[in-house]
Amino acid sequence: MTxxxxxxxxxxxxxxLPNGKGVAKIFPPLAKSDYLMTKRRASIKAIKYGQSGEIIVNGQKYNNVMSPLGLEDDEIADVMNYITNSWGNSNDKLITESEVSKIEP
Ligand code: HEC
Known part of the structure; x- marks a missing residue:
């Protein structure tokens, strides 16, 4: 988490943003995001390889681009564990480095 x-x-x-709320219609929220909390694989994939094209987060359409950030698998696991357990989100099934390593583009 740290x-x-x-x-x-x-x-x-x-x-x-610091509060995980993003910017409406431009940067989707992570706080209470149904996408993040129900699409675990797709969320890891987005962080690992980038994400573009239309997605729907909490009923709102986003069609923007997030470039891959060049993170290592362990950093992706750490940040996933942070964002899925912050701002009211709660996930007791922790993400591991090995889980991230198995996700392909
Ligand atoms: C340059 C801005 C930018 C940065 C930096 C960025 N993102 Fe994103 N992120 C986006 C955009 C834009 C989307 C939606 C892309 C689309 O419309 O397909 C997104 C989508 C997501 C999603 C899936 C949708 C959701 O809201 O649940 C997750 C999860 C996510 N980002 C996590 C992260 C994490 C973790 C980091 C840091 C390691 C990060 N992002 C850095 C812009 C950014």
């Missing part, structure tokens, strides 16, 4: 918070501050905060 390592994940550092990754978040360094790589994610500029778009998804």
């Amino acid at each position: 390592r994940g918070e550092t990754v978040y501050s360094n790589f994610c905060i500029t778009c998804h």
